[in-house]
Each structure stands twice: as C-alpha cells, then as structure tokens.
Amino acid sequence: MKQKIGIWIDTRQAFIVKLSNDKHTVKIIESNIDTRERVEGESKKYGRFGGQYLTYEKHQQNRKKEQTNIYFKNLLKEIQTCESVVLFGPSQMKNLFEKELKNNMQFASKLVGVHSSDLLTENQTIAWVKDFYK
Incomplete structure (x- = not known):
C-alpha cells in the first residue's frame, strides 16, 4: 500500500496529508x-574598559538550528514509507x-515538487493535495 503525501510546512507546524486508496489522513x-526568544541575562555588562553590550546571538542561532533539525527528523519519520512527496507552504522552511x-539518498527520489502557497485551512490543504496528485 503506497502512499502519496503532501506536506504544508511552516516555521510553526506541518500539516501532513497522506493519500492512499482514495482515503486521506x-x-x-x-x-x-523558538522564533522570538529572550535569553536570561541578556543585558548591558560593565567591564573594566567601560560599558559593553554582550549579545547571545550565536547561542540563539545554534538553538534554532538544533530545533529545526529535530523538526526535520520528525517529518522524515512520517514519510519513510511513502511513494512520493510534495512540499508547499508560505515560508522558507519548505526550501530548507x-x-x-x-541530501538524503533515501528520500531524494521521492520529492515530486515544491510550491509556494498561502496559509490554508485543513480542508483547503486536503483539496490542494488531491488536486496535485490527479
């Protein structure tokens, strides 16, 4: 039983629509x-040479990168047994x-398309995926 999957992906969440035998889940x-995060202790520091402002930008970038990798691993678990995958959504997350x-040889041949789209309701997302695979 091969599945065709459409993923509407955004920075906050992903809607995964699985089609198999004219049924969908x-x-x-x-x-x-965390897109807007304030790190505890991020403030103006006074040192021996006067006022210095320390930023924790690198820590925030590393944390966001790690959270993105975990997000992608969860999505890859969902599409292991599928036949084909289409990605769509409004943000740059679909391109990432x-x-x-x-980069993953197991999934490289399964990708059939990447498209831009606006914020869709659940029913619109299901209809979009069904129209794509017709």
Missing part, C-alpha cells in the same frame, strides 16, 4: 522552534526541508 506536527530531502 491528516497529521499535524508542531515544530517547537527540500535541501534536507535532496
């Missing part, structure tokens, strides 16, 4: 990526996930 995966799929 929807699964939502939350990303848990496309690179992740192309």
Whole structure:
C-alpha cells in the first residue's frame, strides 16, 4: 500500500496529508522552534574598559538550528514509507526541508515538487493535495 503525501510546512507546524486508496489522513506536527526568544541575562555588562553590550546571538542561532533539525527528523519519520512527496507552504522552511530531502539518498527520489502557497485551512490543504496528485 503506497502512499502519496503532501506536506504544508511552516516555521510553526506541518500539516501532513497522506493519500492512499482514495482515503486521506491528516497529521499535524508542531515544530517547537523558538522564533522570538529572550535569553536570561541578556543585558548591558560593565567591564573594566567601560560599558559593553554582550549579545547571545550565536547561542540563539545554534538553538534554532538544533530545533529545526529535530523538526526535520520528525517529518522524515512520517514519510519513510511513502511513494512520493510534495512540499508547499508560505515560508522558507519548505526550501530548507527540500535541501534536507535532496541530501538524503533515501528520500531524494521521492520529492515530486515544491510550491509556494498561502496559509490554508485543513480542508483547503486536503483539496490542494488531491488536486496535485490527479
């Protein structure tokens, strides 16, 4: 039983629509990526040479990158047994996930398209995936 999958992906969540034998199932995966984060202790520091402002930008970037990698691993678990995958969504996250799929030999041949789209409701997402695979 081969499945065709459409993934609407955003920075906050992914809607996974699985089509098999004219039936569909929807699964939502939350990303848990902190986009606006304030690090405790991020303030002006006074040192021996006067006022200095220390930023924790590198720590925030590393944390966001790690959270994105965990998000992608959860998505890859969902598409292991599928026949084909189409990605669509409004943000750059679909392009990052496309690179992740192309770098992984197991999933590189399954990707059939990447498209831009607006924020869709659940029913619109299901209809979009069904129209794509007709």
